[in-house]
Amino acid sequence: MNLLNRFQPRGGVHPAGRKDLSADRPIRALPLPERLFVPLQQHVGAAATPVVAVGDQVLKGQLIAAGQGTISAPVHAPTSGRVVALGDYAAPHPSGLPVPTLTLESDGEDRWSDAAIPADPFALAPDEIARRVGAAGIVGLGGAAFPSAVKLNISRKSGVDTLIINGGECEPYLTCDDRLMREQAEGIVAGIRLIHHAVGTQRALVGIEDNKPEAIAAMRAAALGTDIQVVAVPAMYPMGWDKQLTRALIGKEVPAGGRSADIGVLVHNVATAYAVHQAVALGRPLVSRIVTVSGGAVKTPCNLEVPIGTPAQDLFDYCGGFTAPPARLVMGGPMMGHELPATHIPVVKGTSGVLALTHAEIGRPEPAPCIRCSTCVRACPVGLLPLEMATRIRAADLDAAIGLGLKDCIACGSCSYVCPAHIPLVHYFNYAKGELSARERAKLKQEATKKLADDRSARMERIAREREEAAARRRAAKEAAEAAKKAAEVTA
């Protein structure tokens, strides 16, 4: 263990944890909501296509939208009931723009569809486990929502040897993974063993921050007799960033622009491991998740098991409503989560928390000029120069910002958190990344329209040429006919 602790994490900050608000609240199931709003895109990649129609009766766990393309994930009915609408609904996204969403009216029975349960999940072929994980609609539950089956397949093909399970949960307020590890350690360990088996890794490490001693004890007890190693890592933000945890556990660093698989590592969240166990061993697709409801404005903060698609308002209502009007609603953690534009927006697969924060908690001091103290440089876990990048972005010189490593920024917000001048550094980086992808899209569109314009002018030329040729042929035919007529007249 001493050997493992040698690897010092880089950068990072120590925000007030505020986990005590909900850490001692056991997970409770949220009473079934009347209506569920299930977005068709809850993952990275292509949106799922609906396979049910309005008016259909569905059972819990039944496939309602199939994934399409290589990077996608299917969506299953979170409860039994009737499909009442298939249309646009506000997205769980800071913009709150409408996205295709399936609305389900619960029949109150919560009846599961039949599922084939394997006698021994460990007897399944690795391919089959990955297929079942994909078919169950499992995505990274730590928040990134990347389809897990894609990760499993890539890792097996690229010969990954180390499996790291992320129990960091470094975001303040959030306690959903902590509670899950305390209460469902056996299920998590079974899921880890299944992933271990599916990828063929040599070793499996579980990294848990040392501010969660109960979770560490529960996981160690559950992992007894297996080859899974449970390691306590120092509590700091962002320890839950997969690459930071990898560095802390095995001392290897993922190269810039690379993936964990490049250094032989596969990282999954603890909740994802639990979902894998549920899907492969029990035949239950991902239809609910654990969500922390917390924040200074919430009457009784809770950890709830919530069906996917439940509006955030139902969660706040169950927790006794607000003690004060919240100054800001947040989906996810306070550092990397995003503002919730309204409370009718649904919980999705990647939602780890719903927070209602008071004025005192958010604080929004006016930004002041940069004093070049370089506190942000020390805080950056990637080793970038946030102050320099922000200066370039302010002057609209995005290429210079890319040169300084903008594309490696993970938007963890550590720089903004520590900045004594309250400069919204991470906002600059998010804006710049959006601007860059907009430019990329514009460039692709320009190439496509240029081709269209070229095709059109080629077509126009061809049509003109054909018309001329046809006219010439007609002329020739006419002349030939006249010549023949004249010849006939002469002979006559």
Place this chain on the structure above:
Amino acid sequence: MLIAVFSLTTLGLVLGLLLGYASRRLAVEGNALVEEIQAILPGSQCGQCGFPGCAGAAQALADGNAPITLCPPGGREVVSALSAKLGIEVNLADVAETMPMTAEVREELCIGCTRCYKVCPTDAIMGAAKHIHAVFREACTACGKCVEACPTEALALHPAPITLQSWYWHKPEERMAA
């Protein structure tokens, strides 16, 4: 003295022949810069810059007869590419970022006259005689030719709708001096 005259004459002749040969062998057809500039321009031949198509605009740019901010559909991206290519300094922050626009058909006004899709340089309008026409947003470059061609003012340019794929954070407001 004769040797000097002879050697210089020979030298002159040889070098002259060499230059004459090189000027034919290595001759450049047209101005290469024009082609390079044309590759940067959008290529939809919309004519909004006032030149006949992108080739004309590229020629004018190469001759230095046009500002590098001449292309409205190209936006900041084209300006920065031209600035790098031609070595003309421009403050990008001063270039107004044009909002992406697309043409849209007002269906209650469209009479299906087919004039618009005949002028569209990118085949972005679909329709048939006496049927309401529609615009493919993905192919529309907002050149405005259809707007001019439409006899019933059914076509107009509108800001492209923002979707979840195209939305991104706005630039933080400037509230500080540094």
